[in-house]
Amino acid sequence: MHHTDQLSTPTASIVCTGLEYSWPDGVPLLSGLDLAVGSGRTGLVGRNGSGKSTLIRLIAGDLQPDSGRVRVQGTLGYLPQHLPLDATLPVDVALGIAETRGALRAIERGEATEANYEAVGEDWDVEERAHAELDRLGLGHLGLDRRLGELSGGEAVLLGLAGQLLRRPKVLLLDEPSNNLDSRARERLYAAVTGFRGTLVVVSHDRTLLDLVDRVAELREGEVTWFGGNFTAYEEALAVTQEAAERTVRAAEGDLRRQRRELEDTQVKLARRKRFGQKMYETKREPKIIMNDRRRTAQVAAGRLRNEHEEKVEAARERLSAAELAVRDDDEIRVDLPATEVPAGRTVLALTGLRLAHASPAAGEEGGPRIDLELRGPERLALLGPNGSGKTTLLRTIVGELAPLTGEVHAPVPLRYLPQRLDLLDDELSVFENAARFAPQATENALRARLARFLFRAGRADQQVGTLSGGERFRATLAALLLAEPAPQLLLLDEPTNNLDLAGVRQLATALAGYRGALIVVSHDPRFLDELGIDRTLRLERTAEPAG
Template sequence: MPASVTLSGLSHTTPDGTPLFTGLNLSFGPECTGLVGRNGSGKTTLLRLITGELAPQSGSVHAPPRLVVLRQDVEPAPMGSIADLFHAGPALALLDRAEAGLAGADDLAQADWTLPARIEAALLRCGLSVPPDIPLASLSGGQRTRAALAALVFAEPDLLLLDEPTNNLDREGRRAVAELIRGWRGAAIVVSHDRELLEGMDAIVELTSLGATRYGGNYSTYRALKQVELDAARRDLADAGKARAETRRRAQQAAERKARKDRAGRHLHLKGGQPRIILDAWKDQAEAAGGAHLRLREARMAEAEDALALAREKLEVIEPLQMRIAPTGLPPGRLVLRLDHVTGGHDPARPVIRNLSLAITGPERIAIHGPNGSGKTTLLALVTGRLAPLQGTVDLRVPFALLDQHLGLLDPGLTLRGNFLRLNPQADENQARAALARFRFRADDALRQADSLSGGERLRAGLACTLGQAVPPPLLILDEPTNHLDLDATEALEAALAGYDGALLVVSHDAAFLDRLALDRTVRL
């Protein structure tokens, strides 16, 4: 299969000097490839190297000239429209002049009368039905993402690069993107942690600190192969531990034998009976042999330690993140939250929440569903008291923790340790360090400033500061918690929440995530 993208001997470091890639050799074929890896592994940087936006420190990148890229956030221009995304503003204006009888012969010769229908078809293909002159600023983030994706496909590129294309999309939008990718016949590289989207890939490439590995097949195939690797890595670590213990045992035995010989030699020397010149020669030979044996034992111990360190590093790279949540002690019959005929919204003239009643009792798990703009985040603002209802009452009976998409609970000017102690004033230094370490913020990582973290790292820090408490809050409110988490962290969060004994109120468009929460109810807006 011919390669669409070839990376040869690629090396690149972050601005602070941290190596991302060292001598990386990798190729992408004319197929749909999912690019995965933990946050900070360099996925977005790799896309920027492929597009030429970044230049590698060494090595080369060969990519087709006609490529397009969809960034994580589509920012609208102040006066931009959907037509501008398609670079079709002048062509559509020409058609308007022609229909008004204001176009000259040269204009009519250049007119593309099929353009409006083709733009409409491209938008519909991405699940969007809007006129091309609508301002981008009037669309939701999910609608802008769909419009941008439609414009990229409309350009018929040789290579499609997508960076988290479903992050801001509702369920319908995610389904539209997945269907578009499944129908794409060219080359595409898709950075994503959306497992439903990754199921439609032809191959998965994973970036780790050890390099890049390609897995043929979709996400399910990738996970099965990763489990085989994890089992092998665990066996390798156990074998390396046994080998080091055996090497230490043999070194100890050799040292004890040498000590016995040395004692015997000293005894013979003191007893006499042999010429001094012979005793000195035996001593020199014994010291030379002992030195050689010592160097050999030290070399073998160093090899055993290196093998153990390598096996441990490989396992840490492969093994999923573990998150453990302590019990909350929430009784089954305890009233957690009651909303009684609540109406509210940021615009009093058009409240997005109308006459809503809801009660949560004990450790219930409830998901809030609805398309973008239906009021999910507004409802959470009403529940948490950030927004007062226009009518009705909100009765929140227990302590809660809110993890929103923007991690407003973290003070950007504090370290992670400082944030944990601020949010958990009863905790001491050891408890703060232990909680952060459980979420892979070990040693100096606990002293990093919150504003220096990536999106995924910020959410992981938010989870550590709330779920890492000695007694977590009885109510967890999660607003799109997986939007910026990598796959390992998402699956670890699912495993942790499976053992959480408090109440859950969740807003998420991630169907796989919701399926694993064992929900009791769904509220549809």
């Protein structure tokens, strides 16, 4: 366990020199960043808003730096956090191999043109490799000519990863790749990461995934610090560093108290000496010229002594400030939401004979299996199941975005829904202005005080939502929903930890501890569900695979 400013990278595949980048509103994010990444697996970690995704996008060429240079050696693959896929596209287009397949078909028909041979290049086995990659990632049911249709979020991520791996990249960048993946799909992702040979950089809050890396690079306050070993080793090193920093703070606090006491003692002694000198002067026990000379000498000595002690106090204060900067202060959301309280016996949701419009139907079951559910009081329900089993569809049906094929939804209390895409807020408005849309009757002072508890203090509440990081955007959306009028007594959360770093997951769990209503949450994160104190689970199954 060790960490340095820059681990040795004799054959760096990624080199960033003097990177400068500012947010659209002019606030600087990166200033003169130098970075070199060698072969092997690197986990890029840091708090939400530290710039991890921005740095990945700069390396990928998806963003241009204000100044500085990025050099990548070898073919680059990049899987972004949000992968837009057109449902009308065929699978081979999504994989990026449609042109090569077309050229192969043309050559088989006898069109042996130079352009076709150039399009194929060395990829004569591209179809076999594509099928093998899809099988390896659990997507074997997707034929290459099939339209994407209604892929789940997890399937879209794995399909995007398959497309990148087919390019045989030497450098692969993954931004939160385990988002939206169920446990089975995560295992396939872990296997793909473990089997990758080359330079891999992954941004993630998934501890299991980060424990597969060879080293951890932490981005904090615009600088990268390297830690040898996986995420567990990083946390252990961080704990040792944090403990030492806290000891230094305690020692600096003690030193400051001691210097202040010595200054006070000196001031008392000087005051006594001054009173004694004044008394001697008034009684005129010695000639006036001698008395004045002694007074001047005493004043100079007193001033020098006072200055020395004041300088020591100031030095001790500076040492304390420096020591405090080394201690990490990961703020926690602390809110009390009494208006969300629901009496224990009150029905907050009733699903009767519900069949979902987008469910994959089992033989003879139109719309999939029937769902009957009653939720009472402040119950907390975890909605589980593999990707494509209809979890998001069920939430959207409950809130009225989708109509069920059959059955009824009855929700007699105010409810709010936080979707995976976090598209409830207006990017052009500030955090405060968005929250005010959800609580139009709240006074500005009251709303700003509430936002401060969600860590949007002072100017942060006036920041434009479009400039927020994924985690900050999540926090702003959660604040708007929980502070809404009327207060939600049923809250639906769809994969809420996807955009959060590890500190953010803790913040969310703390915030929801103050929520007193009923909760339905979709999550593949067992640790998070444990922290929430789940009362019941409802598991949906993918009842049939879509036709190939």
